[in-house]
Amino acid sequence: MEELDFQLVKRPGIGDEGKRIRVRANFFEVTRMQREDFSHYDVTTIPKVPQRLNRKVFDRFVEQNRYGVLRDARPVFDGRANMFAHKPLRFESDSFDVELEEEGTPVSRTRPPQSFRIRIKKTRxxxxxxxxQFxxxxxxxxxxxxxxITGMDIIISHKISAKFPTVRRSFYNPQVKKSLGGGLEAYQGYYQSARxxxxxxxxxxxxxxxxxxxxxxxxxxxVVKLLKNIRTLNELRRGLSTNDRHKVEDFIRGLKIKDNHRTGTGRKFKVEGLTPTPASHTTFxxxxxxxxxxxxxxxxxxNIRLSYPSLPCVVVRGNVYLPMEVCDIVPEQRYMRKLNKEQxxxxxxxxxxxxxxxxxxIQDGLKLLNYRENEHLQQFGMSISDEMAVVNARILPTPTIEYRQSTRQFRVEPKNGVWNLRDKTLAMGATLGSWSVLAFLDEDTLPKPVIEKFLVEFTNTCHNTGMNIITKKPPIMHANPQGNIEQSLKLAWINAGNAAKSKPQLILCILPSKGQELYAEIKRVSDTIIGVPTQCIQREYLKDPKVQYCANVCLKINVKLGGMNSSLLSKHIKFVDDEPTILIGADVSHPAPGDKxxxxxxxxxxxIDSKASRYAATIRVQTRRxxxxxxxxxxxxxxxxxxYQSCGHKPRRIIFYRDGVSEGQFNHVLKNELNAIRSACQALGADYKPTITFIVVQKRHHTRFFPMEKQNSDFKSGNCLPGTVVEEGITHPFEFDFYLLSHPGLLGTSRPTHYxxxxxxxxxxxxxLQTLSYNLCYLYVRCTRAVSLVPPVYYAHLVTNRAKLHSYKESNGEITSKVVKEDLKKVMYFA
Structure with a gap:
């Protein structure tokens, strides 16, 4: 195979398509920078301590040595190992002893200061x-x-990190907070990064x-806030059930607590667990x-009479037991696990x-950061503007969407990224003949006549929208949501086939609520065991069926059956329409924090077509993270x-949109994955060499745009209009990147996608490339709105989320993942 050039693409020039405007971006210019070289040192603290304490030890070292070996330098430190100084420092010894008194310890109390040793070694x-030059x-x-650049990040964060809890490039203000329930609260803070x-x-x-x-x-x-079945402290007097004890233990394991039964500040401990017995029966x-x-x-x-002797004890330091009521949770401890839906x-x-x-x-945050009076910035010769950057932008023209040409309004020009299905017919309506309805509620709760009434409205809407509904009255079943879901779905599948005398195409499932467990089991069984698409709807929508809701469900069902909802005019998707071109979206989804x-x-x-409207999916399970x-x-x-099976020829061009890659991984991912794509092509024919474009799509960033003129903003949300593209001022110095805000904002500040x-x-x-990427955002099959990133990547997200539902834990604790049935892989079962 030919040697590949892995030099990242240079910017091919600045675009001029669309209406020119100016927007504010949440970037602040570094107006002055040190031109002299500065020095990097490696710092080791003995014993090893957490980052927050490490900063305190370092600050104490600077305080002790500022006018000695540091020669009035104010070095900055990241709390781990990196120290930067604005000039070379000359140490006679690379080892320094530091003593740190514990904060808040009363004078009357004799507790010796903690002793540390800091080793400093110059690296370059x-x-x-x-x-x-760059x-x-x-x-x-x-x-x-x-x-x-790393040094600049540490220079701007050094001072603020001493005052507030810090997580990577963000710091958080404990004074600005909101209770999340369940013993958690959110702190608001600020992110800052040198770019x-x-x-x-x-x-x-x-x-x-x-x-x-x-x-x-x-x-x-x-504990009262954590346990939903306990409302008052008084109810804790009866102790905890085994389940509640496990829940509390899981929540507090690893937390720092301090005791409150002695005078003074209390000793700090790390929670190892809870005793299985209450304080009254826990002996030592x-x-x-x-x-x-x-x-x-x-x-x-x-002389303390415990108020809650029926509660278990907190285990700290192996065999030290503390009653729960003498323990306080130490402030400012970050919660690393996944929040529940309510939180x-x-x-x-x-x-x-x-x-x-x-x-x-953000401007308030700038006052808190106070760059202007930051002595560390001054020493490194840095000045930072307090005015948000104003950058050039353009609003790209809106594409025209096409529906079936027999429709009265078969072409539509969306307004502000939104349109509707009124007087329009799906570009290619699927035929639905063999299907059944499975309600996971008993017949008293959801009587058959209510379902039948809904089906009349639903099938009429599907018919009017362009689907061919042969069977208007499918068989209806009721099932227990706590029962055997697999058995119920198989029976619904058999009933559908028997009623229509043909292979079942769909099971419409009615769910009692938004509960994830029932939904997950339905999708696992239908996708990996039965091999038939399912469409889940919630019971609340059956009471008074709205045409708009029925039409949205119809959009999903149509593509699950192989239909096509809409397309764009050829001129708006010219690159894909001119020559056989495949668009591929790729995503890797990792476990939630705390999931080991x-x-x-x-x-x-x-x-799988020249309209870039229909897609096929493929999934793999791989090593975690x-x-x-x-x-x-x-x-x-x-x-x-x-x-090839769908179009009759191989694609001559591949556009590969890759999600979830950070800048530090660009070269590594490109080298590995581009080689894999080329190898796949060669395996299909030695002379098969389609031209490839590899684009990273990023949503996890902190870039935001703020419109400067009312006419260039969405009057409802105040966001920039769909189609706003920025490629100057805040983008890479010379590589080919741009920010595209392609969707209409609903709530909050819209986040542009970085390509x-x-x-x-x-x-x-x-x-x-900007126009193609923007126009594709109007082809997302599940709604009549432009979306925030190109559909192939959006679909890849949906597929990884669905793949998680195909996994289950075996009795031995191992996780098994089932494979999607072949028939479903060629349609958009995940829609």
């Missing part, structure tokens, strides 16, 4: 000239550049940020061979800010074969 001088497109991203941009400038990206922390305070108060050896229970010990030793909703409402509010809060068992899932979705798609070659082969072209043999210029 950072040649700043390399960074200026910023002005006269040099590559060298290690010097990377370290200079190299065009025109030879460094910028600081500043944005709002929020994350979850454990509530601090008495442990027993938190007094040291003389006799045993005493914890309740009696606290009465004798501290996620509260978090979303807490963080959601409309554009003008968000812009104002589940694997990662890789998914590809590939277009591994980012490279391991079996990419075979997955691409599968999609190329389906494309970064790593490899391109299709000769795209800025206009053609």
């Amino acid at each position: 001088d950072i040649v700043v000239r390399d960074l200026f 910023l002005n497109a006269r040099g590559d991203m060298t290690n010097n550049c990377l370290m200079a 190299p941009t065009m025109s030879g400038r460094m910028m600081i990206n500043v944005d709002l940020s929020a994350t979850a922390f454990y509530e601090s305070g008495p442990l027993i108060d938190i 050896d007094r040291g003389d061979g006799s045993e005493i229970d914890v309740k009696t010990y606290f009465q004798n030793a501290y 996620t909703d509260v978090m979303m409402n807490f963080t959601r800010q409309n554009p003008s509010n968000r812009a104002n809060k 068992e589940s694997p990662s899932y890789a998914a590809l979705c590939g277009s 591994y980012e490279i798609i391991v079996d990419l070659g075979n997955m691409v082969k599968e999609l190329l074969k389906v494309f 970064h072209v790593l490899y391109d043999k299709n000769g795209f210029d800025a206009n053609s």
Whole structure:
């Protein structure tokens, strides 16, 4: 196979398509930078301590040595190992002893200060000239550049990180918080990051940020908040059930607590677990061979009569037991696990800010950061503007959507990214003849006549929208949602086939609520065992069936049966329409934080027609948290074969949109995955060499845009209009990237999608790739709105989420993942 050039693509020029406007971006220019080289040191603290304490130890070291070996330098530190100084430091010894008094310890109390040793070793001088060469497109991203940018990140965060809890590039203010319920609360904070941009400038990206922390305070108060079946402290007197004890133990294991039964600040401990017995029955050896229970010990030793002797004890340091009521949770401990749905909703409402509010809060954050009076910035010769950057942008023209030509309004020009199905017929309506309805409710709760009434409205809407509904009255069954779901679905499948005398096409499932467990089991069985599409709807929508709701369900069912909902005018998708072209979206989904068992899932979705409207999917289970798609070659082969079966020829061009890759992984992912794509093509024919474009799609970033004129904003949400593209001012100094805001904002401030072209043999210029990517966002099959990122990637997200539902835990604890049935892989079963 020919040697591939892995040099990332250079920007092919600036686009000029669309209406030119200006927008504000949450970037602040570094107006002055140190031109002299600065020095990088490696710091080791003995004993090893958490990051927050490590910063305190370091600050104490600076305080002790500032006018000595540091020669008035104010070095900065990341809390782990990296220290930067604005000039070389000369140490006679590389080892320093530091003593740190515990905060808040009363003078009357004699507790010796903690002793630490800091070792400092110089690693290199950072040649700043390399960074200026890179910023002005006269040099590559060298290690010097990377370290200079890392240094800037640490310079801007050093001072603020000493005051507030910090997570990577974000710091959080405990004074601005919101209860999430269940013993958790959200802190609002700010993200800041140094970014190299065009025109030879460094910028600081500043944005709002929020994350979850454990509530601090008495442990027993938190237990009441955690357990839904206990409403008051008084109810704790009866003790905890086994299930509740396990729930509390799981919640507090690893947490830092301090005791509150002695005078002073209390000793700090790390929770190892809970005792299986209550304090009144938990005993320990007094040291003389006799045993005493914890309740009696606290009465004798501290004259404390426990109010909750029926509660278990907190286990700390192996065999040290503390009654729950003498424990307080230490403040500012971050919650690392996944929030439940209710907590996620509260978090979303807490963080959601409309554009003008968000812009104002970012400016408030700038006051808190106070770059102007930061002595560390001054020492490194840095000045940062307090005005948001104003950058050039364009609003790309809206594409025209096509429906079936027999329709009265078969062409539609969306307004502000939105349109509707009124007077329109699906481009290619599927035929539905063999199907059944399965209600996971008893007949008293949901009588048959109510379902039949809904089916009349539903089938009429599907018919009017362009589907061919042969069977208007499918068989109806009721089933127990706690019963054998697999058996119920199989019976519904048999009933559908028997009634229509043909192979079943669909099971319409009516769910009692939004419960995830029932939905997950339905999808596991239908996708991997029976091999028939299912459409789930909730019972609440049956009472008064709305045409709009029925039409949205129809959109999903049509593509699940192989139909096509809409397409774009050929001129709006010219690149795909001109020559056989496959669009592939790729995503790798990793387990939630705290999940130490589940694997990662890789998914590809590939277009299978010249309209880029219909897609096929393929999934693989792979090693947890591994980012490279391991079996990419075979997955691409599968999609190329389906494309060939559908179109009658191989694609001559491949556009590969890859989600979830961070900048530090660009070269690694490109080299591995581009080789795999080329190998897949060669396996289908030695002379088969389609031209490939490889684009990384990023949504996890902190770039936001704020419109400057009312006529260029969405009057409902205040966001920039769909089609707003930014490729100047805040983008890469010379590589081919752009930000595209393609969807109409609903709530909060819209997040643009960042597209970064790593490899391109299709000769795209800025206009053609930006316009194609934007126009594709109008082809998402599940709604009549433009979406925030190109559909193939959106579908790959859906597929990885669905793949998680196909997995289940065996009795031995191992996780097994089932494979999707072959028939379903060629249709959009995941829609």
